Amino acid sequence: MNLYRLARPFAFTLEAERAHRATIAALKLTPTRHPPHFPKSLCSVVAGLKFPTPVGLAAGFDKDAEVVEEMLGWGFGFVEVGTLTPREQAGNPRPRLFRLRKDRAVVNRMGFNNRGQPSAYMRLKLTRHLGIVGVNVGANKDSEDRIADYVGGVRAMSDVADYLTINISSPNTPGLRGLQDQGALEELLQEVRKARRAKGPPVFLKVAPDFEPGDPDRIVRAAIDHGIDALIVSNTTITRPDLRSKHGAETGGLSGRPLKSLALDALRQFRSAGGEQIPLIGVGGISTVDDAWERIRAGASLVQVYTAMVYEGPGIARRIAQGLARRLKREGMGSIAQLVGSE
Ligand SMILES: Cc1cc2nc3c(=O)[nH]c(=O)nc-3n(C[C@H](O)[C@H](O)[C@H](O)COP(=O)(O)O)c2cc1C
Numbered sequence: 001m002n003l004y005r006l007a008r009p010f011a012f013t014l015e016a017e018r019a020h021r022a023t024i025a026a027l028k029l030t031p032t033r034h035p036p037h038f039p040k041s042l043c044s045v046v047a048g049l050k051f052p053t054p055v056g057l058a059a060g061f062d063k064d065a066e067v068v069e070e071m072l073g074w075g076f077g078f079v080e081v082g083t084l085t086p087r088e089q090a091g092n093p094r095p096r097l098f099r100l101r102k103d104r105a106v107v108n109r110m111g112f113n114n115r116g117q118p119s120a121y122m123r124l125k126l127t128r129h130l131g132i133v134g135v136n137v138g139a140n141k142d143s144e145d146r147i148a149d150y151v152g153g154v155r156a157m158s159d160v161a162d163y164l165t166i167n168i169s170s171p172n173t174p175g176l177r178g179l180q181d182q183g184a185l186e187e188l189l190q191e192v193r194k195a196r197r198a199k200g201p202p203v204f205l206k207v208a209p210d211f212e213p214g215d216p217d218r219i220v221r222a223a224i225d226h227g228i229d230a231l232i233v234s235n236t237t238i239t240r241p242d243l244r245s246k247h248g249a250e251t252g253g254l255s256g257r258p259l260k261s262l263a264l265d266a267l268r269q270f271r272s273a274g275g276e277q278i279p280l281i282g283v284g285g286i287s288t289v290d291d292a293w294e295r296i297r298a299g300a301s302l303v304q305v306y307t308a309m310v311y312e313g314p315g316i317a318r319r320i321a322q323g324l325a326r327r328l329k330r331e332g333m334g335s336i337a338q339l340v341g342s343e
Helices: 003-013 016-029 068-073 117-126 144-159 176-179 182-195 213-226 259-275 291-297 308-313 316-329
Strands: 044-047 049-051 055-057 080-082 099-101 105-108 133-136 163-167 203-207 232-233 253-256 281-283 300-305
Touching: 003 016, 016 068, 016 099, 044 105, 044 300, 068 080, 080 117, 080 163, 099 176, 105 259, 105 308, 117 133, 117 144, 117 213, 133 144, 144 176, 144 182, 144 232, 163 300, 176 182, 182 316, 203 213, 213 232, 213 259, 213 281, 232 259, 232 300, 253 308, 259 281, 291 300, 300 308, 300 316
Parallel strands: 055 080, 055 300, 080 133, 133 163, 163 203, 203 232, 232 281, 281 300
Antiparallel strands: 044 049, 099 105, 105 253
């Protein structure tokens, strides 16, 4: 039985952010299960890390690294915590999280609310190492030197991260996406490179789906030149495809089903810019086995999910992973690696 189906009507009576807090609290109360066993065909090595399945939890759900073990126990192949800023910050005023039920979407303008890197560091230090944990780092809103915040994040969190993500694609910190521009990106990546330790974790860069023609080529080139290990495509969009829900016009980043085609198209553009030179992680509107399959065929070595989990519950990761394994078998493929970029 899908327990989440039973709990969802109750969760949906709560204001969206309260429902999120209640979900985290409920997850903390349930005994941690060991991560499920998955077929070998789902296992792949990306950026030197061995992922048991290609279906991960996207950043933003567990910003403060409170339920990492629980989410691995639910069957996510990896969990990305954050975005974490050097100092604790409150984020934007509420309400700042909206469910768009008719569109199976969410709009958020959270603005990097989080308790800061030091407190997450302590929690991650105490976390049992049951699977791959990525740490997504960002800059404080009032920071005078944003690049220094990223450098600080890389230094502070390397110890407790299997990989780090440099997130310059949130639409909710004014000016942050400007770091994707040519000069700023070069400077940022150069400084990040200097801050990395020789045997430190791989570093991924998370990009926005809203860009100008030519941006994917430029970003891929800069990422490769500066030793970035993978690109996460993509964050939420500030555009508004046709939406039916009343919250569609709220300011913030849109995620979920209406983001799907945009994020897929973005992934294809990054794949055609980088080929096999840099691995890609596909995110945005993935909610079914077919969605994940299509994203991997389009060039994603891994995928991540967030908004679909709001509507379907945390069992979604396992369902998608098992569906991928069945389909690989049906198509006579021995591994996910064979599928990557095969379209
Ligand atoms: C409420 C909410 C908060 C988010 N917070 C972050 C964040 O802190 N850092 C980040 O890199 N992405 C954040 N994201 C973006 C997701 O990681 C993901 O890139 C995006 O939602 C698209 O995937 P989805 O359609 O499966 O949700 C957030 C998304 C949502 C819905």
